[in-house]
Amino acid sequence: MSNRDYLGEFEHIVLLAVLRLDDQAYGVTVRREIEVRTKREVSIGAIYATLDRLEAKGYVQSRPGDPTPERGGRSKRFFRVTAPGVSAIHRTHRAIRSLAEGLDLLGSRL
Amino acid sequence: MRRPAPHTRPPSIAAWLVSLFGSADQAESILGDLEEEFSDIASKSAAASARRWYWHQSLKTIAQLAGAGVRNAPWPLAGLVLAGFLLQWFSTGLPEGVIVAILRTQRPYSNLHYDFYISFLTYGFPIAGDIQSILLGCLVAAFARQREVIATTALSFLGGASIGLLFFDASGHWSRFAYSWPFPIVQLINQLAIVLGGVIVREIRLALRKGCHEHDFNWTDK
Numbered sequence: 562m563s564n565r566d567y568l569g570e571f572e573h574i575v576l577l578a579v580l581r582l583d584d585q586a587y588g589v590t591v592r593r594e595i596e597v598r599t600k601r602e603v604s605i606g607a608i609y610a611t612l613d614r615l616e617a618k619g620y621v622q623s624r625p626g627d628p629t630p631e632r633g634g635r636s637k638r639f640f641r642v643t644a645p646g647v648s649a650i651h652r653t654h655r656a657i658r659s660l661a662e663g664l665d666l667l668g669s670r671l
Numbered sequence: 672m673r674r675p676a677p678h679t680r681p682p683s684i685a686a687w688l689v690s691l692f693g694s695a696d697q698a699e700s701i702l703g704d705l706e707e708e709f710s711d712i713a714s715k716s717a718a719a720s721a722r723r724w725y726w727h728q729s730l731k732t733i734a735q736l737a738g739a740g741v742r743n744a745p746w747p748l749a750g751l752v753l754a755g756f757l758l759q760w761f762s763t764g765l766p767e768g769v770i771v772a773i774l775r776t777q778r779p780y781s782n783l784h785y786d787f788y789i790s791f792l793t794y795g796f797p798i799a800g801d802i803q804s805i806l807l808g809c810l811v812a813a814f815a816r817q818r819e820v821i822a823t824t825a826l827s828f829l830g831g832a833s834i835g836l837l838f839f840d841a842s843g844h845w846s847r848f849a850y851s852w853p854f855p856i857v858q859l860i861n862q863l864a865i866v867l868g869g870v871i872v873r874e875i876r877l878a879l880r881k882g883c884h885e886h887d888f889n890w891t892d893k
Binding site for chain 2: 607
């Protein structure tokens with residue numbers, strides 16, 4: 562993956578949520594974490610579409626969990642952020658900080 | 672987490688629709704997540720609101736999975752849909768031609784089965800068209816691995832749009848096709864039959880995959 566590849570807004574949010582959840586990151590917990598912290602309603606499909614894209618880029622890895630009765634006997638799919646994923650977060654943060662530097666955002670009407 | 676009463680199950684049609692889109696592994700984890708949250712909501716509030724939530728999430732999830740399926744491989748999918756469209760275009764009238772050729776060899780109008788001959792022509796043509804559409808859907812789906820329903824739905828939309836153009840004449844007014852009432856209905860059913868072909872192939876693949884997993888499980892169990 563290129564060193565200039567920055568994360569999209571939702572990719573960024575999903576990666577941070579997976580990082581926060583550590584080894585408990587799967588569809589339900591990632592969705593709830595995002596809803597609680599960003600007050601933004603997201604669908605399970607949006608989470609999986611983004612996680613699959615991030616996995617294809619090598620930013621996350623997934624592993625299957627055990628089937629549970631409350632899931633109708635279906636297994637969970639746990640995610641964790643990889644080292645390139647952490648680098649992509651740093652790179653995106655640096656770019657945003659650099660762009661925001663010197664701007665009086667608190668004083669603006671935005 | 673408290674399990675809901677046995678009658679409070681997620682809407683099976685919504686779950687089935689979700690399973691048609693995305694990969695089999697995706698469907699497994701997504702349906703598991705949806706059921707886990709459904710159980711949680713159903714244990715805290717009314718079953719109706721849990722079902723509403725499930726349908727709402729399912730429809731949004733289907734839209735997301737279909738969009739991701741197109742974005743992940745746009746050109747192969749577009750090529751497949753275009754090939755299917757051309758095949759549909761060039762095979763138009765083929766079933767009718769076959770039926771007429773068979774009937775001519777039998778010469779039914781020269782004997783007592785004239786009524787049968789007329790009904791066969793009336794109902795045989797649309798049914799043959801539907802069978803042709805199902806076979807076309809199966810063929811397109813066979814080449815669209817994991818995207819069977821996305822590819823056949825796109826093909827049916829394209830076919831529907833091209834037929835929609837027949838409803839207008841060159842001056843932009845309604846053409847005579849629009850007023851011949853069975854025509855739009857027959858065409859709509861034909862387009863739905865293409866998607867049905869995709870669903871059939873998808874279900875067969877899922878069943879084969881499930882059968883393979885069970886076989887592997889039994890093998891390791893022994």
